Amino acid sequence: MKIFDGFNELLFPEEGICLFCGSEGEDIKNYICNYCRDNMEYLNREVDLGSPYLGKAVYSLFYNEFIREKIYLYKYENYGYLYKPLGEILIKTIYEKNLTENIDIITYVPIHRRRKAIRGYNQSELIAKYVSKSLDIPLSREKLIRVKNTKPQNKLNRYDRIKNIEGVFKIVDSIEFENKEILIIDDITTTGATIKECAKVLLEEGHAKKVDALAITSGMKL
């Protein structure tokens, strides 16, 4: 598994350094300094996405310029190591919302293998891996896959997003999910169309028992 292809791990010791802004100091906890922490607003909000396939859908932070920029750098500018502070944000929400109760497996929204080859990593997979390791809950990798390389959802309107995402995901090994309670991780949700489609496939093809979803933030207008 060459998960770190595409970006370099940090070449300096990470303890005592804020991975968001690079500052050093005593106040750094979970790779985030007080200044950056003050720029994040925790909502830990549960949203109703109107899907019969989805259990809880929760996101951690209010969508502001600070977190928008960090996620952008993480996804598109090769700041791959940001999976650590971003993972810590999710872990905080998981504890506060009691999301680990009964969770058997953690998984993530897959990207198409062609996009992964270009980017070098799947941003949600890295975060899910970090969360899985920290919480000691098994990670399911490459069993829920994306079979179509779609247009980015953020370029589309609500109707086209739903159309764009239909038939995009597939289960390659249903035994992995059968009768399991699954937590699926995404970086940012907007209409929730992607996460709803994943939940549908996990239940219908994967015969999962329950699917909860967790994202860092939501661009949704509420």
Ligand SMILES: [Zn+2]
């Ligand atoms: Zn900072």
